[in-house]
Amino acid sequence: MQLSTQHLLGIRDLSPQDIQIILETATQFKEVLQRPIKKVPSLRDVTIVNLFYENSTRTRISFELAEKRLSADTINFAASGSSVSKGETLLDTVNNILSMKVDMVVMRHSATGAPHFLAKHIPAVIVNAGDGINEHPTQGLLDAFSIREKLGKLEGVRVAIIGDIMHSRVAMSNIYLLKKMGAEVMVAGPPTLIPKHMQEAFDVRVEYNVRKALEWCDVANVLRIQLERQNQVLFSSLREYNIAYGISRRLLESLDKEVVIMHPGPINRGVELDSDVADSGQSIILDQVENGVAVRMAVLYLLSPAGRE
Amino acid sequence: MKERSTIMDADQLRLTLRRLAHQLIENHYPFTDTCFIGIQPRGIPVSDFIVRYIRELYPQLNIRYGKLDITFYRDDIRKQLHVPSITDLPFSIEKQKVVLIDDVLYTGRTIRAAMDALLDNGRPERVELCILVDRRYSRELPIQPDYCGKAIDSSITQKVKVYLDGEAKVILYDPEMP
Numbered sequence: 001m002q003l004s005t006q007h008l009l010g011i012r013d014l015s016p017q018d019i020q021i022i023l024e025t026a027t028q029f030k031e032v033l034q035r036p037i038k039k040v041p042s043l044r045d046v047t048i049v050n051l052f053y054e055n056s057t058r059t060r061i062s063f064e065l066a067e068k069r070l071s072a073d074t075i076n077f078a079a080s081g082s083s084v085s086k087g088e089t090l091l092d093t094v095n096n097i098l099s100m101k102v103d104m105v106v107m108r109h110s111a112t113g114a115p116h117f118l119a120k121h122i123p124a125v126i127v128n129a130g131d132g133i134n135e136h137p138t139q140g141l142l143d144a145f146s147i148r149e150k151l152g153k154l155e156g157v158r159v160a161i162i163g164d165i166m167h168s169r170v171a172m173s174n175i176y177l178l179k180k181m182g183a184e185v186m187v188a189g190p191p192t193l194i195p196k197h198m199q200e201a202f203d204v205r206v207e208y209n210v211r212k213a214l215e216w217c218d219v220a221n222v223l224r225i226q227l228e229r230q231n232q233v234l235f236s237s238l239r240e241y242n243i244a245y246g247i248s249r250r251l252l253e254s255l256d257k258e259v260v261i262m263h264p265g266p267i268n269r270g271v272e273l274d275s276d277v278a279d280s281g282q283s284i285i286l287d288q289v290e291n292g293v294a295v296r297m298a299v300l301y302l303l304s305p306a307g308r309e
Numbered sequence: 310m311k312e313r314s315t316i317m318d319a320d321q322l323r324l325t326l327r328r329l330a331h332q333l334i335e336n337h338y339p340f341t342d343t344c345f346i347g348i349q350p351r352g353i354p355v356s357d358f359i360v361r362y363i364r365e366l367y368p369q370l371n372i373r374y375g376k377l378d379i380t381f382y383r384d385d386i387r388k389q390l391h392v393p394s395i396t397d398l399p400f401s402i403e404k405q406k407v408v409l410i411d412d413v414l415y416t417g418r419t420i421r422a423a424m425d426a427l428l429d430n431g432r433p434e435r436v437e438l439c440i441l442v443d444r445r446y447s448r449e450l451p452i453q454p455d456y457c458g459k460a461i462d463s464s465i466t467q468k469v470k471v472y473l474d475g476e477a478k479v480i481l482y483d484p485e486m487p
Contacts, residue, residue: 002390025392028380028395028396031396032381035430037429037430040381041381041425042382042383043386301381301390
């Protein structure tokens with residue numbers, strides 16, 4: 001058994017069968033995480049570096065935990081406080097780290113395509129932990145895992161991705177993955193935050209009215225308004241965004257069904273999601289975080305340099 | 310040697326599995342501190358048979374039975390990745406007598422991995438090993454069965470396969486021969 005790819009750069013490169021294998025393996029790792037000893041020796045001869053050129057809480061901790069639960073050795077690298085500020089290039093930094101015998105690189109970078117560049121030039125396994133506005137594949141996988149766990153399937157499930165689609169790598173990975181697994185996908189939000197031609201390019205529905213999106217979907221994956229990626233005014237104020245596109249308890253209660261609420265975090269409470277929605281019983285936000293460790297264990301386990309020695 | 314020989318036919322297989330079950334009954338009755346654990350994936354048909362047989366003989370007793378997947382504990386992960394199966398241990402193995410059940414004992418590496426996987430779930434009082442076919446003289450680790458269905462001599466290129474569904478049998482064959 002093997003994935004069809006050597007690296008995890010994006011969901012775009014995965015086959016439906018790859019996704020199936022990763023989700024099945026993650027199910028078994030989730031069981032491992034319920035045991036008294038939450039650790040298996042699978043990767044005890046593997047060294048992994050976590051290269052974070054951009055801030056992260058959940059993803060970094062989740063990857064690090066996944067690596068430790070697999071008994072891998074880990075090194076953490078944050079760009080701030082490193083020689084990057086002295087002008088060292090990405091390739092030089094990584095080659096220096098690899099000369100200390102590192103087998104896998106988990107990388108987050110604000111430049112789209114940075115992990116693809118590394119994969120071409122260095123002999124280690126690359127796992128993309130988010131690159132610019134392109135993809136965040138492990139988030140896509142853990143979202144799919146959480147939906148499957150909650151609803152029992154992906155095929156035919158209606159998922160609305162709501163909010164800042166334009167700047168969201170989470171949206172891209174989710175769209176690729178859900179379409180490959182036979183789910184129905186809708187993107188919703190203000191027209192200024194939804195790229196043109198989404199419908200033609202990705203075969204997804206586009207909706208500018210959040211109420212209509214919620215009426216249509218089984219699952220609402222609510223995205224964060226990415227203030228740090230916006231250098232122009234795309235909506236007039238956070239307050240106005242909340243009134244027009246935010247999800248409130250009252251809005252959910254006016255629907256005659258229960259929509260599953262997801263969010264990749266960190267939440268801007270009171271902007272895209274109101275607090276009483278984020279903390280309610282129909283939100284699976286913390287399950288997503290829990291599942292993240294199992295899914296990342298599966299990815300690292302399946303990509304570990306097996307069969308190459 | 311023949312390329313494909315039947316080590317046990319359906320009748321022999323059934324008799325042997327029943328004998329193993331009776332040996333387990335002799336040593337462990339009434340199973341108050343004993344649990345049975347089949348090793349995924351190929352030990353499961355064997356453990357299913359044995360546990361079903363004991364349960365039919367003693368329907369009033371609570372026979373605890375679990376399944377253990379050892380994929381993440383294998384020492385050959387660098388050579389080949391395996392698809393994990395389900396681990397299902399719906400009870401604590403703390404201070405229990407655990408009987409591990411597998412189909413074929415060969416190098417002993419699977420059992421080593423199974424013991425590591427088992428001990429990550431608690432500290433059993435004792436662990437025993439029940440095996441349907443023992444490929445003797447081929448051990449790479451100091452592991453021996455406590456209950457053995459049949460011991461056979463085989464060469465390194467040969468494989469043993471146990472069929473319990475359909476036409477039940479155990480065969481010895483050489484995959485490299487036509």
